Amino acid sequence: MKSLNTRILTINGGSSSIKFALYDVGEALKRGLWGKLDRIGTSNTNLTCYDASGNQQYSHSTAASDHRSAANILFDWLKEQEEFASVAALGHRVVHGMKHIQPEIITQDLLDELHRIRPYDPDHLPREIELIEACRQRSPSLVQVACFDTAFHQTMPRVAKLLPIPRRFDAKGVQRYGFHGLSYAYLVEELERVGDPAATKGRIVLAHLGNGASMAAVCDGKSIDTSMGFTPTAGLVMSTRSGDLDPGLAPYLARAEQVNAKQFYEMVNHESGLLGVSETSADMRDLLAQRALDVRAEEAVALFCYQAKKWIGSFAAALGGLDSLVFSGGIGENAPIVRAQICEGLGFLGIELDEQRNAISADVISATASRTTVRVIRTDEELMIARSVHRILDPEAMNGKV
Numbered sequence: 595m596k597s598l599n600t601r602i603l604t605i606n607g608g609s610s611s612i613k614f615a616l617y618d619v620g621e622a623l624k625r626g627l628w629g630k631l632d633r634i635g636t637s638n639t640n641l642t643c644y645d646a647s648g649n650q651q652y653s654h655s656t657a658a659s660d661h662r663s664a665a666n667i668l669f670d671w672l673k674e675q676e677e678f679a680s681v682a683a684l685g686h687r688v689v690h691g692m693k694h695i696q697p698e699i700i701t702q703d704l705l706d707e708l709h710r711i712r713p714y715d716p717d718h719l720p721r722e723i724e725l726i727e728a729c730r731q732r733s734p735s736l737v738q739v740a741c742f743d744t745a746f747h748q749t750m751p752r753v754a755k756l757l758p759i760p761r762r763f764d765a766k767g768v769q770r771y772g773f774h775g776l777s778y779a780y781l782v783e784e785l786e787r788v789g790d791p792a793a794t795k796g797r798i799v800l801a802h803l804g805n806g807a808s809m810a811a812v813c814d815g816k817s818i819d820t821s822m823g824f825t826p827t828a829g830l831v832m833s834t835r836s837g838d839l840d841p842g843l844a845p846y847l848a849r850a851e852q853v854n855a856k857q858f859y860e861m862v863n864h865e866s867g868l869l870g871v872s873e874t875s876a877d878m879r880d881l882l883a884q885r886a887l888d889v890r891a892e893e894a895v896a897l898f899c900y901q902a903k904k905w906i907g908s909f910a911a912a913l914g915g916l917d918s919l920v921f922s923g924g925i926g927e928n929a930p931i932v933r934a935q936i937c938e939g940l941g942f943l944g945i946e947l948d949e950q951r952n953a954i955s956a957d958v959i960s961a962t963a964s965r966t967t968v969r970v971i972r973t974d975e976e977l978m979i980a981r982s983v984h985r986i987l988d989p990e991a992m993n994g995k996v
Contacts (some may be wrong), residue, residue: 601626601680602977603672605665606687607725609717610634612664616677617980627651627677634664644678653878665728683737684729685983687776687975689826690715691742692767696819697982700726700738706927708740714767715825716823739983746775746919749816756911757824770828772820774802778810780978781920784971786815788957790918792967799906802973803932804923805833805876809902811909813830819912819981821905827863830905831898833876836866878932879927899935906940916943916966921959922973930955937968 602623606613615628625630629643632895639658643651660663672678685697692711698704698864705726712719718877729738781800785793792798798812812820821829821837831837839862842947847853853861861870872894874884885892910916921933930952937945944965952959960968 600682600990601677601683602980602983603678603684604687604727604976604983605684605725605856605981607661607718607721609634609721612661612668612725613976614668614672615976615980616681617977619682619984621979623980623984626743627675628976631664631668634658634661636797638958639664639667641667643671661724662728665725669729669732679763681736683739683983683987684733685731685739685741685979686722686726687743687979688740689718689773690744690771691740691744692771694740694742695745695747695748697739697741697745697986700730701741704740711767717826721833735873739986741776741979743773744771744773745770746778747810747817747820748817750820753820768824770820770823772808772810772817773822773826774806774808774810774820775817776975776978777802777922777973778812779818780974781922781971782812782815783978783981785918785920785969787980790969791958792968796912796917797911797915799909799916800920800922801902801906801936802923802924803830803902803921803926807832807837807898807902807925809905809909811912813913819909829899831871832867833878834864834869836862836868837869837901867967868898871897879928882929882931894930899932902936903938903940905938907943910943916945918967918969919945920969920971922971927955927970927972933959933970947972 602619602621604615604617611630611632614632615624616626626646627643629641631639631641633639637657639656640653641656642653645651656667658667662830675720690711708719708723731735735781750770750772756764757769778800782793784809794815798912800810800812802808806826808822809819809830810817823829827835829837844858847858867876868878872881872890874888874891875881881891881895886897906919921927925932934947934952937947945968946964947968948958948961958969959968960966964974
């Protein structure tokens with residue numbers, strides 16, 4: 595893996611999109627071509643590619659009915675690119691990994707296991723398996739590596755994993771797993787890179803706030819708790835996911851509104867959150883623009899910030915204090931108003947923002963006198979996948995942060 599002519603391909607499959615990137619392997623991993631296929635499942639799937647500087651190199655509309663056909667479209671295009679000939683390995687983001695604690699080379703046994711655990715994550719795993727199998731079919735000699743989003747949270751203590759339901763379900767793997775682990779692993783490495791002592795010996799709350807939103811409590815570099823639980827639906831209010839709900843709501847809606855299990859699942863995952871409360875948009879940017887004129891938009895923003903504030907407080911309690919708070923994800927990185935509203939009233943945790951730094955989304959947005967350092971870090975799940983692949987295939991890379 596050390597050759598300057600070697601590349602790693604990363605694939606990050608979402609519900610209706612696939613992000614991909616090629617990384618050159620040298621003294622450091624450098625991103626080359628990158629892009630995405632979006633609107634998968636429609637007749638207007640679009641493949642867009644950019645160079646290392648972010649200049650658009652290619653855009654083409656096509657049709658992909660599912661992730662398998664989308665992967666074939668992507669491989670047809672990649673194999674026409676000169677850079678693809680030097681790809682030595684391919685890394686996948688796999689959202690659910692159950693008990694797996696490290697990235698792993700994908701074998702038939704691992705693939706069979708992913709098939710078995712599909713019921714634990716019906717929204718993500720079937721699509722990710724389709725991608726893996728399509729890539730194997732198109733390039734059978736290419737080493738594929740699974741990078742599990744749940745792995746980061748395997749360090750959580752038993753008490754943070756337990757669900758308060760009959761114990762027999764725990765034996766079947768029904769517990770709190772947590773997600774967004776690749777993002778959190780990247781953020782911890784970035785904190786270490788910039789010299790924040792809390793990265794290795796301290797108390798951190800990481801806030802990944804995007805379409806999917808969650809937080810993690812990290813002590814001495816290890817996850818001790820996180821807001822998402824058995825599924826990615828739990829925890830914070832999100833764009834279209836409800837976050838935590840009273841369990842009694844499901845039987846009530848079944849009795850009063852004849853809402854069946856499938857309809858309830860669709861509602862809490864695709865019709866709730868910011869979209870459900872605002873009735874207009876799942877996009878925080880739209881809601882911020884509308885909130886002065888639409889009370890529904892104002893309430894959606896307020897609910898998001900209020901819940902985020904509560905999670906920070908609860909995790910500070912679990913950690914026994916707070917040294918650093920990190921905002922990341924599309925909302926966390928780009929919405930100063932949201933960050934300010936979340937942090938308002940958290941002075942008792944030593945959090946004090948600098949208005950000017952926050953307004954420009956500076957690397958450090960806390961005031962000089964703030965006891966808790968507050969940062970904005972742009973997350974990079976694709977780079978974390980590439981690092982993971984490089985480390986598993988080149989053990990010497992474990993001695994340094996490539």
